[in-house]
Amino acid sequence: xxxxxxxYFNNKKAQLKxxxxxxxxxxxxxxxxxxxxxxxxxxxxxxxxxxxxLQDEEALEAVRKLASTPEFVLTxxxxxNCIDLDKAFSLKxxxxxxxxxxxxxxxxxxxxxxxxxxxxxxNYPNCKTITLIKNEEIGSPKSAxxxxxxxxxxxxxxxxxxxxxxxASGKNIDK
Amino acid sequence: xxxKFKKAQEEMVGFVFIVVIIAIVGxxxxxxxxxxxxxxxxxxxxxxxxLESAMELTTSCSISYEPNYLKLNELIKECNNGLSLCISGExxxxxxxxxxxxxxxxxxxxxxxxxxxxxxxxxxxxxNTISKEIIxxxxxxxxxxxxxxxxxxxxxxxxxxxxxxxxxG
Numbered sequence: 001x002x003x004x005x006x007x008y009f010n011n012k013k014a015q016l017k018x019x020x021x022x023x024x025x026x027x028x029x030x031x032x033x034x035x036x037x038x039x040x041x042x043x044x045x046x047x048x049x050x051x052x053x054l055q056d057e058e059a060l061e062a063v064r065k066l067a068s069t070p071e072f073v074l075t076x077x078x079x080x081n082c083i084d085l086d087k088a089f090s091l092k093x094x095x096x097x098x099x100x101x102x103x104x105x106x107x108x109x110x111x112x113x114x115x116x117x118x119x120x121x122x123n124y125p126n127c128k129t130i131t132l133i134k135n136e137e138i139g140s141p142k143s144a145x146x147x148x149x150x151x152x153x154x155x156x157x158x159x160x161x162x163x164x165x166x167x168a169s170g171k172n173i174d175k
Numbered sequence: 176x177x178x179k180f181k182k183a184q185e186e187m188v189g190f191v192f193i194v195v196i197i198a199i200v201g202x203x204x205x206x207x208x209x210x211x212x213x214x215x216x217x218x219x220x221x222x223x224x225x226l227e228s229a230m231e232l233t234t235s236c237s238i239s240y241e242p243n244y245l246k247l248n249e250l251i252k253e254c255n256n257g258l259s260l261c262i263s264g265e266x267x268x269x270x271x272x273x274x275x276x277x278x279x280x281x282x283x284x285x286x287x288x289x290x291x292x293x294x295x296x297x298x299x300x301x302x303n304t305i306s307k308e309i310i311x312x313x314x315x316x317x318x319x320x321x322x323x324x325x326x327x328x329x330x331x332x333x334x335x336x337x338x339x340x341x342x343x344g
Contacts, residue, residue, distance in 0.1 A: 020186065024190055027190070027194075028193070028194075028197075031194060031197065032197070035197075035201045038205070039201075039204075039205060042205070056220075057220045060220050060221060060224065061220075064224060077231075079231050081224075081227055081228055081231070082231055111278075111281050111282050112232075112278075112281055144221075144224055145221070145224040145225045145227075145228040145229075145282070146224075146228055147228045147229075147231040147232060154242065155241050155242035156242060157242070158233075158242035158243075158244070159233075160233045160244075161231050161232045161233045161246070162232055162233070163225075163228055163229055163232050163278055163281070163282060164228075
């Protein structure tokens with residue numbers, strides 16, 4: 001009888017120990033799960049950030065690629081990012097180019113210019129912007145820095161390059 | 176009863192000890208992973224494009240005759256050489272300083288109230304043996320996070336690196 005009592009109590013103690021161990025393990029797993037959740041939420045937000053910045057970079061490149069198309073590129077200098085503003089200005093009047101780029105909005109801005117107005121035959125090149133395409137719904141245009149160059153008659157005439165921005169929006173840019 | 180109580184206390188201390196160790200290890204791993212992702216200066220495509228475009232713009236300095244004005248990258252080279260003055264009599268480095276300040280203020284809104292608190296433009300000439308600072312132009316507070324870019328200009332026998340850092344609050 002005595003032997004039975006000792007064995008019974010020992011068994012119960014062992015069970016308690018196992019229960020304790022199980023509780024500790026469960027607590028540890030919950031703790032580790034919380035830490036892992038925290039870590040993954042941070043790394044996921046970083047991935048999202050990287051994806052959105054990559055998308056932005058892609059849009060920037062797409063906008064900038066426009067500058068190196070034959071319709072805009074300056075051929076007298078070896079500069080792939082230089083826009084020939086005289087060429088761009090001459091395209092402004094040509095309606096046949098409206099569907100050419102498949103864009104909703106296309107504008108070239110002279111960052112350097114103190115003027116605020118749109119370029120026309122009367123004020124060119126002393127103006128701020130050349131808007132080539134402006135549809136009714138233009139969305140949110142993306143922009144990229146470019147160099148804009150034009151012929152000036154000052155000092156006997158030379159090609160003057162200034163800092164500009166090219167703005168574009170449309171399916172080709174936003175995708 | 177007393178022995179049982181002491182044993183329970185010991186187990187509690189053991190459990191807390193394990194939790195604390197795991198928490199410390201987790202915090203260290205997390206700290207390293209976060210620090211690894213956020214470098215001090217983030218590379219920016221926009222600033223890279225800005226630098227590339229700015230280097231091509233015509234300055235007011237010509238060395239040989241007017242209107243053979245230097246481009247900004249040529250002006251940096253001229254400032255590095257330090258051999259000649261512009262026809263106007265100005266030092267190429269002073270023209271460089273003025274031109275770059277003007278370009279930056281026209282392109283980005285930089286002040287304490289704006290998103291961009293300051294900027295730092297640094298140009299360094301280096302060869303295999305030497306490294307020489309050409310010019311540093313800065314404005315505002317640059318102690319917080321920054322976005323920047325670097326471009327290289329060939330200047331035989333070495334290379335000139337031009338770095339621009341825009342500092343955000």
